[in-house]
Amino acid sequence: MAMRPNRFDLLVLLFFFALLALVARIGHEAAAPLPPGGEIPISLDPRHLPEYALRSTFRMFAALGLSLLFTFTYAPLAAKTRLEPVLIALLDVLQSVPILGFLAFTVTFFVGLFPGRVLGFELASVFAVFTSQAWNMAFSLYQSLKTVPRDLDEAARLFGLSPWRRFWRLEVPFALPGLVWNTMMSVSGGWFFVVASEAISVGRTEVDLPGIGSYVAKAIQEENLPAVLYALLTMLLVILLYDQLLFRPLVAWSERFKYEERPSEEARSWVLDLFRRTRLLRRASAWLAEALWEAAVRLEPLFRLEPLFRFPPLRAGRGLDYALYGGMALVLLAGGHAFYLLVLKPLGLKEVVRVLFLGLFTLARVLVLLLLAGLVWVPVGIALGLRPSLAGRLQALAQFLAAFPANLLYPFFAYLMARYALSPEVFTAPLMILGTQWYLLFNALAGGMALPGDLREAAANLGLRGLLLWRKLLLPGAFPYLVTGFITASGGTWNASIVAEVVSWGGLTFKATGLGAYIAEWTGKGSPAHVLLGILVMSLYVVALNRILWRPLYAWAAERFRLG
Known part of the structure; x- marks a missing residue:
């Protein structure tokens, strides 16, 4: 007997069709030609x-898709292969590079792919949010x-699961x-x-992509x-919407x-409850999940992941090790030569020591x-x-606070420092943590x-x-x-120092002594070598x-505090 859809199936299908229509509209606008002069009115x-909110949200979720693809590729390689030291060190470097640094090197590439069209700038914005x-x-998947x-892990090995199946059946669910x-x-x-990702400049061409960020930037510029x-308010409504959905x-x-032997208190979701009450969609999702798993099982031999996951530790005397060491040495030599030509030669060793x-x-x-x-957020987070x-009821609020553009508070802090003669060496510091404490x-x-x-x-x-508990x-x-x-x-706080160690109010500018203020100063002066x-x-x-403090703590956590 054929199963008929119920009213919940129809409701969910209407929602998906509406979502597809919105995505199609955004895609059509993103592929449109660039207006004459490159100026998109805001x-x-x-x-x-x-x-604007719809377009900003679309950019962020497009970046989220890229981030998930990157996460499920990079984290397993870092956690399971001999490349772990190199990949984790590279990840440390990448998270420390300011978003403006990525924009400076990637905008020209993306715009060159689609000259004269908005799509190139859209891709550059998505990539900036991805970073x-x-x-x-x-880091989250790597830690897990x-x-x-x-x-x-021992049970999975006893059942004879290959690394590929163990990854999808055990490690990803955990x-x-x-x-x-x-x-x-x-x-x-x-x-x-x-804001930074929606305001893009290439040479003399400056493009403000329609979105919440460009809207806020223009409102601040016009003091509106x-x-x-x-x-x-629009951000709050958007966050409430995608939190619920x-x-x-x-x-x-x-x-x-x-990971527990008996069920405990669970979070609830009316959307998930609604989906569970559908007939055809629930069965179709189960069929799709089974088909995807069967396809993954059949494709497993093509990936040949066992040799990759079974790489032994680095040891001298092996041809592959020599090749790896040689490649790393070439990269270091090339990097050192570039550092000498671009930084050390024009600026001198004295400037390098000063910046250190x-x-x-x-x-x-x-x-x-x-x-x-x-001291503040660890006990609060664990208690929630x-x-x-309770965490479910506060979930949307926490997302809004984490999403709040902290740079809107910088002029207020500058006003307080001007009004009460406060030292910028101390009172610019809290601005560094506002956007990263979350x-x-x-x-x-x-x-x-x-x-x-x-x-x-x-x-x-x-x-x-x-305290004992x-x-x-x-x-x-x-x-x-x-x-x-x-x-x-930590990585986010270092990045925030670039905008937090220099704050302005009217004609007054307060600058703290630090690396962030140095980068901000020379970015304004237009000196690529100093930046x-x-x-x-x-x-x-x-x-x-990370190598001195956080990496040993990671190893200690994996050895001393893992469950089981």
């Missing part, structure tokens, strides 16, 4: 805000792959709860960079406070993969701010993670949700309370997630901090 009329999302998600419970929360953080973090408030269902669905010294000031601010933010229903909150929340309910019940039966269970259980949060928050030196030194500090 109107501050609130009637245009729904369209603000991908690293956090890759390194901390899979030993008993589950990583999903944390990855979902970090995906939310990445999307929210994309709003922070949306009502327009800024309209934009923030996408992230709340994902959080509720990912709860099924939580400036980096110490920013390093001190980063470490102090991370410590203070950790232990209460999924990485700590979201990862702490994911760590709290990942704690098995049976362990919490055992702790309650043993009478663990207060936090010291023996909550902090150790969430520790791998906290390390990921600190790594990503490149600042970015290289920032990358050096980020990589050194």
Whole structure:
């Protein structure tokens, strides 16, 4: 007997058709020719805000698709192959490069692919947002792959699962709860960079792509406070909408993969409940999932992943090792030669030493701010993670706060420093953490949700309370997630120093001593050599901090605090 669709099937299908129509409209506008002179008019009329919000949201979710593809390719290679030291060091460098640095090198390439059309600038904007999302998600999946419970890993090996099947059947499901929360953080973090990604310049051509970011930028330029408030209200509504339609269902669905022996309190989603009440769509989704898995199983021999995943550690005396070492040496030599020609020769060694010294000031601010933010948001995040229903109610608010353009508060801080003669060396520091502290909150929340309910019940039966409970269970259980949060928050704080160490109010400018102020100053003066030196030194500090502090903590978390 054929199964007939019910009213819930029809409702969901109507929603998908409406979504496809919106995507088709945006795609048509993105492929349109560039107006004469390259200027796309941006109107501050609130009637245009729904369209601008739709285009900004589309760019961020297009970037999210690229970020997921990057995450599921890069993180397994970093966690499972002999290339781990190189790939993780490269990831450290990439997360430390400011988004403006990526724009400077990629805009010309994308615009050249589609000359005279808006699509090239759209792709450049999407790639810029991608660079603000991908690293956090890759670190999250990498952390989960390194901390899979030993008993589950041993069971998968006893059942004879190949690395390919073990990855999709065990490791990805185990990583999903944390990855979902970090995906939310990445999307929210994309709003922070949306202004820079929608205002693009190539040579003498400047293009402001229609979107929330360009709307806010124009409102600030024209000192139109009502327009800024309209934009923030629109952002809040958009975040509430995609939270209800996408992230709340994902959080509720990912709860099924939580590592525990007995079910605990689950997050709820009316969208997921609605989908579960459909007939044809639920059966069609099950059929599609089974077909995809069968296709993956059949394609497994083509990928030949076993040799890749079984690479032994680096050892001298092997031809492949010599080739790898030789390639790394060539890259280092080429990089050193380029550094000499582009930086050291025109600026001199004295300038390099001075910039290294400036980096110490920013390093001190980063470490102090991370410590203070950790003291606040780690206990708050873990406490929320232990209460999924409460976390669900506050989920949209947390995303909005993480997405709030913190640069809107910079003039206010500058006014306070001018009014009360406050030192910029101290009072510009909090601006560095405003947009990045949420990485700590979201990862702490994911760590709290990942704690098995049976362990919490055992702790309650043993009478663990207060500080003893936090010291023996909550902090150790969430520790791998906290390390990921600190790594990503650290990279984001270094990036934020570029705009936070220099703030203005009217004709007054307050500048703190540090590497961020150095990069901002020479970016304004248009000196590529100085800017490149600042970015290289920032990358050096980020990589050194990760290798000295965060990487050993990752290894400690994988060995000491993994579940199972």
